[in-house]
Amino acid sequence: MIPEISLLVTLVMLVDIVPVPALPAKRGRPKVYSERLFLKALVIMIVRHLHSVHSLLTVLEQPTPEMRRLRELLVEEGRYPSRRTWERRLKAMPQTLPAQIGCLGRYLVGLIAPWNDCGRAAAIDSTVLRACGGVWHKKDRETGRVPHTTIDTEAGWTKSSWRGWVYGWKLHIVCAASATWIPLAARFTAANAADNEEAPALIGELPWELRFLLGDRAYLDHVLEELCEQRGVVLVTTHNTKGHPYPHTDPGVEVRRMLHKIRSLTIENFNEQFKGIFDGHGQVPTRGLNATSRFALGAILVYQLVLLHRFQTGEPMRIGLKARIKAA
DSSP states (O other), X not given: OOOOOOHHHHHHHHTTTSOOOOOOOOSSSOOSSOHHHHHHHHHHHHHTTOXXXXXXXXXXXXXXXXXXXXXXXXXXXXXXXXXXXXXXXXHHGGGTHHHHHHHHHHXXXXXXXXXXTSOOEEEEEEEEEEOSSOOOOHHHHHHTOOOOTTOOTTOEEEXXXXXXXXXXXXXXXXXXXXXXXXXXXXXEEETTSXXXXXXXXXXXXXXXXXXXXXXXXXXXXXXXXXXXXXXXXXXXXXXOSTTSOSSOOSTTHHHHXXXXXXXXXXXXXXXXXXXXXXXXXXXXXXXXXXXXXXXXXXXXXXXXXXXXXXXXXXXXSSTTHHHHHHTO
């Protein structure tokens, strides 16, 4: 009997066929192993909830058919990375993941064609993730005092309209506003980072086919408007209520109201689905900006790969994703 290939092995194999961004050349000794190899390792870490190199290597050493197959996929030219190489390259991954997510997002748009039956729009927003451990209160932060060892001092504070004050992180996302929620760009910061200041890097990764970018009032920024105009994109944001009392009666108000509803349905539902799949409603499982960035951006990458797999197999693009990934 031929054993069935697991979803995890399938996702790792997909890494070999997706495009990767061209990284700027660096001085020094050439890298022995490709970036794809460590993307494969990251997929394993996210799907199996492994948040350290030690956990990854320990699980890969298990004598099961699945782990044996995965070890084979992590060999290049007959060589397998040393523990030190794993640690060094995986630590550096958050620097390249935004470009990889943008590259794969553009590839998925070309493949899935999500805007064939709707307007070419995308929604931009950030979602808050709670930091692991305790919180660092303002009075202690100002004096540099860390009252408890569980506090992640690299996180920051933000005020959410839904959850109040939250100590943690922000995942900045652009998602295709269509029947298929395709993540097009992502960045990760401490929670106190301003949404409009992170937006230019996100806009730079978007597909050129895009025509409307839908955001809330945090993106009401002249710099962002000019940047979008240069790409042929119309930035549609919620009006600041100051100087624009309700009800709005200016031209185009009904069109904006419809676009704001599309933005809300797209990005809020995507964020909830994403957090449900990757256990993002509680505290994150990692500490520090680097490790938490690798976890959050790696989860976006896995979500993209699952969409690619579902497109290839003809399965529904939104239904049953959570159960399927958790069963991998």
